[in-house]
Each structure stands twice: as C-alpha cells, then as structure tokens.
Amino acid sequence: MKTIVICSGGMDSVSLAYMVAEQHELTRLVSFDYGQRHRKELDFAALAAKRLGVPHDIIDMRGIGASLTGSALTDDIDVPDGHYAEETMKVTVVPNRNAIMLSVAFGVAAANGDDAVATAVHGGDHFIYPDCRPAFTEAFNTMQQAALDGYAEVKLYTPFVHRSKADIAVEGAKVNTPFAETWSCYKGGEDHCGRCGTCVERREAFHLAGLTDPTIYEDPDFWRNATGVTATEETI
Template sequence: MKKENKTNKKAVCIMSGGMDSTLSAYMMQNEGYEIIAVHFNYDQRTQTKELECFENICASLHVKQKYILDLDFFKQLGASALTDKTIEVPTQGIEEGVPVTYVPFRNGIFLSMAAAIAEKESAQIISIGVVEEDSSGYPDCREEYIKAMQNAINLGTKEETNIEIKMPLVHLKKSQIVQEALKLNVPLELTWSCYKNEKKACGICDSCRLRLNGFETAGVTDPIPYE
C-alpha cells in the first residue's frame, strides 16, 4: 500500500505548446497546484515554434521549475509524418484509423519521463492534455491506456511515491476545450497546433482542422495566424 504524500501540492505538466496541454496546466494551477512544466524536443517539424510557445506559456503561468528534454530517439525511429520529412503530413481531412502523424508510443515515453521527474520532485500529479474523441485516432490518447500507465508507474516507484495522472480534457470536444480555456483566461494566442508550419498555421492539416472547427463551433475567432 502506497503511503500518502504530505508535501506541497505539485503537478508535473507535460506541455507541448498546444491548446490542450496548456489548458490542462491552467486547470492544475487553478486547483492550487505548483506547476512543474515539462517540454519535449523530439525533432518534430514545428519544434522551434512549439518550444517558443512553451516558454511564453510558462512565463504566463509564472512557472518556477521547468524541464526541456531533448530526445533524438524519435528522429532515428521515424515512422511518423511529424518526425520523418519523407512522409507527407496529410491535408485532405481526418484519416480513418491511426494516421501517419501518430508517433509510436510517444505519450508512453513522455509519461515515463514525467514520472521520473514527479518522483524526484515529490509531485502528486502528472497532467497530460489527451483528448479521446478528437485525438485523430491516436491509441495513446485513450483514457483506458493512461489509467494503465498510472498503475504501472505506481508499481515501479518508491513506496512513498503515489502519482495520479490527470487528463481533465479526455472526454471534451474541441469546442468545449475552447470554451473552458476562455473561462480560465488561457492565452490561446500563445498556443500552436499546426503539424506543418511555424510562422502561419496551414489550416488544412488534421490538427489545424480540429482546432479551427473547435473555435468555429464555440463561436469565437482563433487568435493565431493562418495562411
């Protein structure tokens, strides 16, 4: 039986610079958690922009402790349009099944590394902005999978380490995410979702389509620039 952690409330927030993980971090802060921000550079197409967004969002959240981790493993692995530039990012609409933008076991690897940080920092929470319905068919965005990872993490850590993985957006639609972000005054203009571009979002990749549809359904204008 794991012991209860009595230390200050801390949440390790996996933050890509995107809208979902940013809202998740704001929700954790709103619940009174000290944010420990974690960002991964994995040679993704929009790495420079995502890192810039992460830094700006951390400033907005007044984050005191952050980790920026460089992973060249995914580039060596390839197998995804996000990390292998010989594979085109789809722009014809949402694909059936698991799309080519899926990075093999990415969230599993991210959660494992976040767990190591959480154990070191005596954090009670790992926050991840997975969304099941709008996840583009990614198998590592499912609630069942994240819960299984939580169980594995607690089995593989010290007795006094007791980590809960929070996924506050998992059952929300993109329009609901936009609405929740507006309620918490999340600076959506600092976030980025495009899979292809770093200056102006393409507006036609799966991620842009999901984002734009969410804003349209919510009845508000997306503040980031598009081609």
C-alpha cells in the same frame, strides 16, 4: 495538488496549464524535443511557462525520436491535409510517443515531490492515437503506481480524456488562456497552415465552442470543407 503539466505549446496543453494553475498548484511545465518537424511549438511552451511563472524543462529525446521512424512528424514525409477522422492522418502517429513522455514525466514528478502529472489528451485523439485513449491512460496510471510503489505517490491527471477539443476551448477561455500565444500547426510556418489535421481540429473547436478564434491561418476556409461546415452555419 502539486502538479506538473506536459506542455507542447498547443492550445490543449496550455489551457490545461492555466487550469491547473487556477485549480491546483502548478509546479512546472515539461516539454519534449523528440526531433519533431519544427521547434516552434517549444517556444510557445516556454512562453506559457514564463507567463505562469513556473520552470520549464525541455527533455531532449532526439536520440529516441530518431528511432521512432515512419511518422510525418519525425521523417521527411508530407503532413496530410484534412480532418483527424480520415485514415490518412495515421501517418502522424509517432509510435509510443505519449507512453515514453509520460514515463519520463512521472520520474520528474517523483524526483521533485509532485503529486500528479497532467496531460491534455482528449476525446478527439482517440481515433488516431492509441496512447491517448482511456484504456491506455487508466492502464498507465496503474502501472506507475507499481513502478513507484514505496517511493512516491504520483497519479495521472487527464481531465479531458472523455471530452472534446471544443470543451477544452471553453474551459481554457474560463481561465483566460491566451489562445493566440499557442501553436498547433504541424507544418511550422510563419502562420498556422489551416489545412493539417491539428489546424482543422483547432478551428472547428473554436466554432463548436462558440468562441472567436484569434489564430491567423494561411488557408482560413479549408476547415469548412474538411468538417462539412458551410459558410452559412459559421457564426464566428
């Protein structure tokens, strides 16, 4: 199955890229510059493509992103600290971002004769991001069959949509994903901040998976308070 992977440079999408390369035929990575707070994640996506030996397309969506206002990821709004299960994290929603990215990626796949578009949405995204939920991915896949009817057959591949980020860590480890060469933090500093929702979720995922987390965090202990894990419970 010839598959392109939407890759942000984070541990989820890079793990998915390594899985697709192992189990299917990875043809390219596609990333999006939508005017996010920093471009650091795109450098890690480029690194993943280089290591996997596939092309890396960066789609310029800055003009569109400028109109998707109100998010801490695109506007001058502080990124909140804490766990994704908190209401405050809804400020990190970029409206319709995944729907827009997937539409472009399906066009790229159809133009290049690919069979599938893979995205690493997972169960932990469901509370915050409506365009990561199974109802959306299933409806989107159906819509795309109609959009490309008679021209191309491309399906949406979402192996983690009913699974957790800890599951992604486990599956990524099986295919030797270089986790230290992925970037999750929303704040884009020298190291991962350890406090924003995606840092907390990343650290928790390695803990639940029973894997050593190679990430350097500015605040390596914040995740415990955010998730309720005590120091005595932490074995990694």
